[in-house]
Amino acid sequence: MMTQLRVFLRRLSGLLRKGDLERNMEEELDHHLRMETAENVHKGMTAEEARSAALRRFGGVAQIKETYRETHGLPVFQVLWQDVRFGLRMLRRNPGFSSLAILCLTLGIGANAAVFSWIEGILLRPFPLVAHQDRMMAVTGTNRGAPGHTDVSWPDFVDFQRNCTLFDAFIVDRITGTTLNIGDRAERSPASVVSANYFEVLGVHPILGRGFEPAEDFGRNAHPVTVISYQMWQERFKGNPGIIGKTQMLNGMSHTIVGVGPEGFYGTFVGWAMQFWVPTSMQERFDPGGYKLEDRGARWIEGFVRLKPGVTPEQAQAEISAGGKTVGNRLSGDQSRSWHQIVPVVANPFQQRGGAASHARHRAGSGCFDTPHRVCECEQSAVGQGFRTAA
């Protein structure tokens, strides 16, 4: 092992001293032939005979030199380098063909990269800066007897969080916004109402201040605090380093700025660049239609889950189904006709991805949530994509 390493290093240094090699090799071989020739002359040959006898005895000089060179350096690298130079020479010789080939490659690679980054952005890792997106899924509700999907209610969500063990975390996210004055004009700023664990679960750390605290999920409009985006911090507050603790009017209520998000984090709605976030307790202020945090029938939030490593979507679905039954035990009336499903983030029917998402949905074969009828089929066939919250 040591010997191999030493040989490698010597050959590597041999590569760098090629000039020495040629000169020394010439001199050494020349010396040899002279000695041999001299001896042949001594034996009584003519100078000419002596020289050719010496050459015969020596073997093919050119061949020996080649073997010597190969032993001296690292032939693989040298041959590779020769190939590269040969390639470049050929490219120079046929400039027309070369530029055509280069153009084709450029376009091809460029198109590939563009498509891939689009696919990555839409389908694979739609949310910049969010950790473990491969294990993220969306939770949706479905109503029996009615097409399409619903959101999830806050009490259902709290129950899931309490009862399910196969998930790292549940988070909720409701798209909202406010109108802010920018100088003498007004601008609509998109925002999200999120569960207090949002930043922590996503692995997104505010660069100033903090994310939300667990208590900030609870109490009707009790926690007027906000985490603002990096973009808002820069544009509206000119990157003021003392921004934490300052207040900002949002939807008619003064909010304390408790954190600034990292650059490049825009929330968890594809196509939206969220400007600020408020905790769940502020729902009534930001989500029209009254106070919903204690109403199991009010399905107003989108849920995300992150599966524990190694948990399959089917297992997760099964547990949500089982957990759903305990949730359902406390339900009454027509809410007992509701179901929950977890779907890949890419297939989330509420994210603004129209065609791309529905194609992906069909490709993935998880057509279970297209109609309630099919949800039933899925449950019966134990695919586990559809389930009820009601017992």
Add this chain to the structure above:
Amino acid sequence: MANDKPDVLHGSLVLMVLRTLDTLGPQHGWGIARRIEQISEDGLELKQGTLYPALLRLEQMGWVTSKWGASENNRRARFYGITRAGRKQLAAEAENWERISGIIARFMKPAGES
């Protein structure tokens, strides 16, 4: 005629070179070649040139070192000497050689003799 002479196996060339340097002290390439020819009484088909890549390899292995010096014809020549690692290698290869040639020799005994 030359075809009757056995080719020199690479391994045995290494052994012969190391042994030569061990016995005679530092030698230039031609000296080593002549020594091998003398000892083998010209019984080997050895192209002298093949010695040089072999010497280079031995040097890379750290078994010989080389130094430029003045030769008997007053020209610059490269002199090779055995190193301590080379002596260890020589001992190992010599032992190996003896063992193998002993085995082969037993195979070649006339049948029924043992």
